[in-house]
Amino acid sequence: MLVKWLEIIDRAFGNWCLTRCHNISDLRWFAKLRVPLPMFHYLDGASDDEVTMDRNEKDFGRYDFLPRYLIDVSSIDTSTTVMGSTIDFPIVCAPTGMSRLFHNDGELAVSKAAAAAGTIYSLSTVSTYSIEEVAEVCAGPKWFQLYVFRDRNLVSELLRRSREAGYTGLVLTVDVPVAGNRERDLRTGMAMPPKLTIASWLSFLLRPLWSLKYLLSDVFQLANVKHKAPVGEQGATSLVEYLNKQFDMTVDWSTAEAIGKEWDGPFAIKGVCSVEDAVKAADIGASAVILSNHGGRQLDFAASPISILPDVAEAVGSRLEIILDGGVRRGTDVIKALALGATACMIGRPYLFGLGVSGETGVAKALTILRTEVERCMGLLGCCSIKEISKEFLNERR
């Protein structure tokens, strides 16, 4: 009963917050208000000095538009096709682990909102709802994101379960050979095991709706791998410790090729950050490269995806699809990426901010904001369809 009331109050407050959100930056502001600070900083933060995260966003500013007018833009089609799935607008939800940290409905909320918006949801290996639970509620196209573990039986099991549950694409993340250094998490105590500071505890007290809901719900787990943890150690903390030992530092291109063959369907390499690796991805038969530096959460000073996109497009644009991932906060960013050769963009934090503000409705709001901005930008540029977007519409600042 108490949980029900809490949910009603929480939803009403979340939805009120959403009425105040007109862009992704507003969603971020309200997410900080609603989500306890250790979780918010885990979401918002990046590695070392966070230079890469900052540049991921700012480097879009290197390009200005060259719009064309006196064109009939009364009908604009934002749909496109990525790795075999047709989507209503060129934005895909990136895989993000442990989404229940931000809202109790976690990956279920995000996947439902993505399907309702007409786009793809990518489920992380380290999700808090399982491959099957997400498949059950998500009617839209789904991809599964894989981290390669030492336990190759577990890898094969995850691939089989995803295929059987109807996931159509595989995303192989390659930019976590070792864990990035996230100093905000060290400061808030959001480490494994958690060592929360007094300020962190205070922020839970100041967000009673989040905290009470969390305390009154089931303990969350890393749903896809929980059966592999040592008996009696299936809480999130022990599971993360178990997983940290499972990350395989020996993974190389032959492993990636073998996994692509085992999957036997469309697969993307996520975390490509150089022309050389994009060429290797094409050579092993990947369907797409996801230009990404993990949202700046791994190697600080890794190049921003938008800065390397023109060279990657020139080198491999005719051999595979290119998805840009990182720093997208506006529809204009998406159009710039498409103009430089990307098929679509991925977003991580933007939808997580929405999730933190108001669950599924918040994710829907994030997607609607970006979709509306994409459509408006196309109208203002004089483009009626995605295939009309080209680099002729961009001017690089010198």
Ligand SMILES: Cc1cc2nc3c(=O)[nH]c(=O)nc-3n(C[C@H](O)[C@H](O)[C@H](O)COP(=O)(O)O)c2cc1C
């Ligand atoms: C909280 C959080 C968790 C993430 N978890 C994963 C993950 O489990 N697997 C993965 O491949 N990438 C993960 N990422 C990276 C995202 O997939 C994506 O690359 C990044 O968020 C893109 O940058 P953006 O947040 O600026 O859009 C995570 C990102 C965040 C913010």
